[in-house]
Amino acid sequence: MLNKYPLWKSLMVLFIVAIGAIYASPNLYPEDPAVQLSGLRGVETTAATLDTVKSHLDENNISYANIAMEKGQVLARFKNTEEQLKARDLLDDIMGEEYSVALNLTPATPSWLASIGGTPMKLGLDLSGGVSFLMEVNMQEAIVKVQKSLVDDFRTGLRGEKIRYRSVKNTNDSINVQFRNAEDLEKAETFLSKQNRDLLFVSNEGNLTLSASMTEQKLKETREYALQQNITIIRNRVNELGVAEPLVQRQGKKHIVIELPGVQDTAKAKEILSATATIEFRLVDTEGDLGAALNGRVPGSSQLLKERNGQPVLLKKRVMLTGDHIVDAGSSFDEYSRPQVNITLDSAGGNKMSSNTKSNIGKPMATVFIEFKPTDRVDSEGNTIFEKVEEVISVATIQARLGKTFRITGAGSQAEAHNLALLLRAGALVAPIQIVEERTVGPTLGAENVQLGFQAIMLGFGLVFLFMLVYYRAFGIVANLALGANLVMIIGVMSMMPGGAALTLPGMAGIVLTVGMAVDANVLIFERIREEIREGKSIQQSIHQGYDAAFSTIIDANITTLIAALILFAVGTGPIKGFAITLSIGILTSMFTAVVGTRTVVNAVWGGKRLDKLSI
Known part of the structure; x- marks a missing residue:
C-alpha cells in the first residue's frame, strides 16, 4: 500500500525525536551562579569547611540559595551574580591561602535527568562572560x-x-x-x-x-613540539585554577587562544598562565674563589648567582636535575612551620637524583628558580625578547642519597610555595609566551547576547512558521512540526556531544540559517507533490512521487553544504568553529526531520486513504 510505514518505523522516528527532546530539556533549567571551594594540595574540604563558609557568608549578610558538598568540593549557589562576586571576594580573602576559590555556573538540572547524562549546553565566552587571552609562543x-x-x-x-x-x-x-x-x-x-x-x-x-x-x-618539528607542549601545560594550569569549561586551542603557527568562562578577575589567571617558571638543582662550587668571582673572575665551569637575601653564591654550571622530571609537587609546612614544596620525580629523574647525590653526600646543593620575563625589546622578526632571571631559593647540604621524593625550602610565603608547586606540577612551558591580546566579557553583556540571540532564533522561526502555514495550509502544519522537532534535536545533540559543544553567538547564527534550510527541503517536496497533482496523478501517487523525486535533490544540496561546514570546522578557529558545529548538526537533523519526520506524519494522516483533494 502506498504511503504507509510499518508500525516499527513510525515508533522508531518517534523514539529518536523523544530522545532529542529529553536531552534538550536540561536547557529549560537556568544555571545558578556559584562559588566553588576546593582544597589545595594537602588540604581537604570537609563538613567543617562547609560550616565555615556558611558562617562567613552569614556574618557578612551575603544571601545564598544553597550550600552543599558536591564531588569533594564546597559549592555555594546564589540567586544573582552580584552576591556571587561578593562571596568570591570574601572567601578568597579569608580562605584563599588553603583553598582554591573559583567562580562557576552550576546547572540546576533535576537529579533524574542528570542520572541519565542529561546536561545543558555549555555557553561560550561571548554568552556566559569571562576572559579571553591570545598568547604568542616565542x-x-x-x-x-x-x-x-x-x-x-x-x-x-x-x-x-x-x-x-x-x-x-x-x-x-x-x-x-x-x-x-x-x-x-x-x-x-x-x-x-x-x-x-x-x-x-x-x-x-x-x-x-x-x-x-x-x-x-x-626546526619545524621543534616549533610544533613547543606549541603542542605549551598547549598541554596551559591546559594543566587552567585545570589547577578550577575554571569550569575552559577552552585552550591553537591558532595558527605560534598562537594559543585561552577562554576562561566565568572568570572576571584576570590578575591571577595571567600570573599562572604566562609564568615560565621551572627549577634546576646544581652543586655549589665550594672549590672556587667567591671573592675572585665577585671581582669578575668567574671560573669557566661555574656561574655566579644570588640568593633572595642578596647573598652571592657560586654554582657549578652543570645541572644535576631539571624540573622536566617533576611529576607532582605540593606545598606544606616543615617541622619549623616554614613553607616547603614536596616534589615527586619520574623514574628517570629519580635515578638521576639518586646517582648525583650518592657521590656528593656532604656537599651543598642549590635549588635555582628560573623565570623568563618579557622585556620592551623585540628581535628582527618583531618577537618580544625575554630575559632569563635566575635566583637561588635554597642551599642545603646533601645529608643522604635522595630518590624520587624530597622537599625544597626557601619559599617566602605559603602562597608563594603554593604557586611554585602549581607551576611545577603542571609543568614548565617549553618556550616563553606573552599575552598579545586580552578581552573581558562581563556577565551582563553575556546575558544580553543570549537574549538577543534567542530573540533572533524565535523571530526567524516564527516568520517561517507563519509563511508555511499560510502558503501550504495543512501540509504547512506538518512542516512546522518538523521545524520544531529539528530545533529541539539540534539542542539535544549539542547537549549530548562528548565533552560538550559550547553554544556561541556565531553558533546561534548557524541555528537560524538551519531553520531556513530545513524548510527549504519541505518546499521542494511540497512543490513536487503539487506538480504531480497538476499532471493528473492520484493523490497517493503524487505524494509518493513527490518525496521520491525530491529526495536526491535534497541529499545533493545538503551534502555540499555539509562539506563546506566541515571544512570551516577543520581550518577555522573560535567563532568560525562555533558556526560550523551548529550548521553541521542542523544539516543532519534537518534532513531527518524534513524528509523522514514529515513523511511519517503524512503517511499517518493521509496514507492509504482514498482522497480527491489535498490541502497543500
Whole structure:
C-alpha cells in the first residue's frame, strides 16, 4: 500500500525525536551562579569547611540559595551574580591561602535527568562572560633550548666515546665543536652524525672545527613540539585554577587562544598562565674563589648567582636535575612551620637524583628558580625578547642519597610555595609566551547576547512558521512540526556531544540559517507533490512521487553544504568553529526531520486513504 510505514518505523522516528527532546530539556533549567571551594594540595574540604563558609557568608549578610558538598568540593549557589562576586571576594580573602576559590555556573538540572547524562549546553565566552587571552609562543627561545640540550648531549657522547675535544659552544644557529687534531675531528663527525641524523654537520679541517645545525624539518618539528607542549601545560594550569569549561586551542603557527568562562578577575589567571617558571638543582662550587668571582673572575665551569637575601653564591654550571622530571609537587609546612614544596620525580629523574647525590653526600646543593620575563625589546622578526632571571631559593647540604621524593625550602610565603608547586606540577612551558591580546566579557553583556540571540532564533522561526502555514495550509502544519522537532534535536545533540559543544553567538547564527534550510527541503517536496497533482496523478501517487523525486535533490544540496561546514570546522578557529558545529548538526537533523519526520506524519494522516483533494 502506498504511503504507509510499518508500525516499527513510525515508533522508531518517534523514539529518536523523544530522545532529542529529553536531552534538550536540561536547557529549560537556568544555571545558578556559584562559588566553588576546593582544597589545595594537602588540604581537604570537609563538613567543617562547609560550616565555615556558611558562617562567613552569614556574618557578612551575603544571601545564598544553597550550600552543599558536591564531588569533594564546597559549592555555594546564589540567586544573582552580584552576591556571587561578593562571596568570591570574601572567601578568597579569608580562605584563599588553603583553598582554591573559583567562580562557576552550576546547572540546576533535576537529579533524574542528570542520572541519565542529561546536561545543558555549555555557553561560550561571548554568552556566559569571562576572559579571553591570545598568547604568542616565542619560537626562538624554544630553538635555543634545544640547542643547549644538544650541547650537553654532544659533551656526554664524546666523553663516552673517549673522543677528546677543546670546547663545545652554541653560536648563533649552530653548535661548534673545537678539536685538538684531525683524527679526533673525523671520529667525532662519524659518531655524532650517526647519533643525530636530523642535524647537518660541516667540518673545517683548517681550524679543526665541526659545526652542527638543525635541518628545516628539525626546526619545524621543534616549533610544533613547543606549541603542542605549551598547549598541554596551559591546559594543566587552567585545570589547577578550577575554571569550569575552559577552552585552550591553537591558532595558527605560534598562537594559543585561552577562554576562561566565568572568570572576571584576570590578575591571577595571567600570573599562572604566562609564568615560565621551572627549577634546576646544581652543586655549589665550594672549590672556587667567591671573592675572585665577585671581582669578575668567574671560573669557566661555574656561574655566579644570588640568593633572595642578596647573598652571592657560586654554582657549578652543570645541572644535576631539571624540573622536566617533576611529576607532582605540593606545598606544606616543615617541622619549623616554614613553607616547603614536596616534589615527586619520574623514574628517570629519580635515578638521576639518586646517582648525583650518592657521590656528593656532604656537599651543598642549590635549588635555582628560573623565570623568563618579557622585556620592551623585540628581535628582527618583531618577537618580544625575554630575559632569563635566575635566583637561588635554597642551599642545603646533601645529608643522604635522595630518590624520587624530597622537599625544597626557601619559599617566602605559603602562597608563594603554593604557586611554585602549581607551576611545577603542571609543568614548565617549553618556550616563553606573552599575552598579545586580552578581552573581558562581563556577565551582563553575556546575558544580553543570549537574549538577543534567542530573540533572533524565535523571530526567524516564527516568520517561517507563519509563511508555511499560510502558503501550504495543512501540509504547512506538518512542516512546522518538523521545524520544531529539528530545533529541539539540534539542542539535544549539542547537549549530548562528548565533552560538550559550547553554544556561541556565531553558533546561534548557524541555528537560524538551519531553520531556513530545513524548510527549504519541505518546499521542494511540497512543490513536487503539487506538480504531480497538476499532471493528473492520484493523490497517493503524487505524494509518493513527490518525496521520491525530491529526495536526491535534497541529499545533493545538503551534502555540499555539509562539506563546506566541515571544512570551516577543520581550518577555522573560535567563532568560525562555533558556526560550523551548529550548521553541521542542523544539516543532519534537518534532513531527518524534513524528509523522514514529515513523511511519517503524512503517511499517518493521509496514507492509504482514498482522497480527491489535498490541502497543500
